[in-house]
Amino acid sequence: MAVKTKIKVKSMLVEMDGDEMTRVMWKMVKEKLLFPHLDMNLEYYDLHVKHRDDTDDRVTVEAAQAIMKHGVGVKCATITPTEDRVREYHLKKAWKSPNGTIRAMLDGTVFRTPIIVKNIHPFVTAWKKPITIGRHAYGDVYDNAEMEIAGAGRAELVFTPAGGGEPIRRTIADFAGPGIIQGIRNADQSIRSFAQACFTFALDRRIDVWFSTKDTISKIYDARFKDIFADEYQSNWEAKFKEAGIEYFFTLIDDAVARIIRSEGGFLWALKNYDGDVMSDMIASGYGSLAMMTSVLVSPHGYFEYEAAHGTVQKHYYKHLKGEETSSNSMALIFAWTGALRKRGELDGTPDVCTFADKLENAAIATVEQGVMTGDLLLMADKQPGNRKASTEDFIDAIAGNLDGMM
Ligand code: NAP
Ligand code: MG
Secondary structure: OOOOOOEEOOOOEEEEEOOHHHHHHHHHHHHHHHOOOEEOOEEEEEOOHHHHHHOOOHHHHHHHHHHHHHOEEEEOOOOOOOHHHHHHOOOOOOOOOHHHHHHHHHOOEEEEEEOOOOOEOOOOOOOOOOOEEEEEOOOHHHHOEEEEEOOOEEEEEEEOOOOOOOOEEEEEEEEOOOEEEEEOOOOHHHHHHHHHHHHHHHHHHOOEEEEEEOOOOOOOHHHHHHHHHHHHHHHHOHHHHHHHOOOEEEEEHHHHHHHHHHOOOOEEEEEOHHHHHHHHHHHHHHHOOHHHEEEEEEOOOOOEEEEEOOOOOHHHHHHHHOOOOOOOOOHHHHHHHHHHHHHHHHHHOOHHHHHHHHHHHHHHHHHHHOOEEOHHHHOOEOOOOOOEEOOHHHHHHHHHHHHHHHO
């Protein structure tokens, strides 16, 4: 039997394994879609919740450092521990979100774009083209300081200048009884690189940029985002955007939400960290499914981290553990790998790796368009005679069949 030469992925790719059903799919994707065709150098980090616990979460920090060293990482979905999860997995404590830790270290912006297939139409019928969400992945509530207030007393914001000088204080509230407070922050430098990442992404794809914050209420914090975007745009992008026939516009987030629903899509919607977290779920379900959404963190330092936008699909995993058949969608995980491989190929100057990524995406899209799909998609797809619900594994096998035909 002739042995096919595998495509060589030249430089190291950082792999971060995860939890539950996505961990099950992750292994299948590698074994059935990647290993048969690719000769990869993978630096493996196991972000399974139990392993994070065993290492006091050092493994998450090491994984982020590895991305900073090698440039490109691909991450499976992971459990963000809650009190329930602490009990379920007997954890030492509710460790921070791994995504939060990694994003805080890499800085940067998360771009999420729906994967469009011909036989599934968005729930929002006005949407004809993909809406990409650009989520600022730094600071705000994800890296906050919170405090329970036991009883009456004054809560203040205090800034102590590093070089000496009088501390600056603002009263948050004079509490009459128990309550809560939260301190959040952002940095001008990070906001500017967020703006730069968004304008770069949009110019590259020739799409408009919308940006929205709550600057009418938050006259210092949110207004700073608006001002930095405006300054960055006027200084460095306006001329290039005019030439490309695209636009930047800012509007209050309430207005943006109302307009988005009536728009036809085809633009980048830039959002602060929390807004982007929430709105990307809204956009994903508007287009169909969380499992049909790609996600990439672009850091201003030139690091890229690819992941799925959805979580670990916990309910399906419990069925899987009981031995029941599951029909979980691996599209977003596959596109995390193809995104990472394509970027690795671009950076390494190995076009055959980029071509492989294109083929695998086309094989996955073709599988759904042929009518072979997981349960989440079958509910939304055009009703065609050939449609069939595939199990988690059958779906990946069908993609593997299409891919083999293209190689
Ligand atoms: P989820 O895993 O995204 O799943 C929510 C529901 O969405 C599922 O129950 C399923 O609906 C549907 N779904 C999501 N992905 C799917 C897929 N690939 N194929 C088919 N259906 C899919 O969110 P969750 O249940 O709220 O969170 C589970 C765990 O994931 C949590 O521990 C959370 O911390 C973690 N999480 C991780 C990330 C990340 O690492 N990026 C992001 C979000 C959440 P049906 O049950 O109706 O079929
Ligand atoms: Mg979210």
